[in-house]
Amino acid sequence: MRRASSSKRASSSSRKTPDPMQFLDEFVADSLGEKGTQVLHSVGDGATDEVIEQSTRLKIAEIRSILNHLHSYGFVEYSREKNMQNGWFTYTWKVNMDRAMQNFLMLKRREHERLRNRLSAEEGTTIYSCRKGCTRLEFERAYENKFKCSSCKCDLRFLDNKQELKRVESKITALETLLANQGTRTP
Numbered sequence: 038m039r040r041a042s043s044s045k046r047a048s049s050s051s052r053k054t055p056d057p058m059q060f061l062d063e064f065v066a067d068s069l070g071e072k073g074t075q076v077l078h079s080v081g082d083g084a085t086d087e088v089i090e091q092s093t094r095l096k097i098a099e100i101r102s103i104l105n106h107l108h109s110y111g112f113v114e115y116s117r118e119k120n121m122q123n124g125w126f127t128y129t130w131k132v133n134m135d136r137a138m139q140n141f142l143m144l145k146r147r148e149h150e151r152l153r154n155r156l157s158a159e160e161g162t163t164i165y166s167c168r169k170g171c172t173r174l175e176f177e178r179a180y181e182n183k184f185k186c187s188s189c190k191c192d193l194r195f196l197d198n199k200q201e202l203k204r205v206e207s208k209i210t211a212l213e214t215l216l217a218n219q220g221t222r223t224p
């Protein structure tokens with residue numbers, strides 16, 4: 038969907054750019070839960086494990102695990118400093134907003150692609166599925182398998198996927214809006 042010149046005009050001055058932190062929040066809440074966003078917020082421009090512990094009141098092991106996840110997503114980075122007296126390292130964490138947004142958008146683009154593929158594969162076909170959901174097959178494949186699930190051996194039944202595809206479609210639209218808004222920000 039492409040919006041005409043009106044949006045172009047608006048973007049030059051008055052259009053509000055979406056807050057990247059809000060998107061990150063939603064993503065982190067989805068994947069790591071409320072504790073994840075708590076940790077993300079307390080990291081901010083720089084915080085040690087102890088500072089994060091004080092502000093979130095979570096256990097240090099839990100904080101570490103969340104930080105490791107955030108780090109693997111590329112959302113946070115750390116620097117470490119050795120304490121000369123006891124030889125321990127102090128980690129200072131901070132949010133890397135640019136890389137976080139890049140990675141976040143890459144994940145969203147991938148999700149968009151995945152949903153588009155699914156929609157085009159399932160639109161206009163009849164899908165057969167077993168009760169446990171281990172298999173989803175088009176009619177032809179279901180027929181070849183004699184309408185039996187190859188893993189649980191249950192009967193395959195016609196699956197009305199209309200509602201599901203509607204949900205997929207609205208997710209795709211939401212993602213396209215998000216990606217279109219972000220697209221204007223890249224250099």
Ligand SMILES: [Zn+2]
Nearest residue numbers: 167171186189
């Ligand atoms: Zn099955």
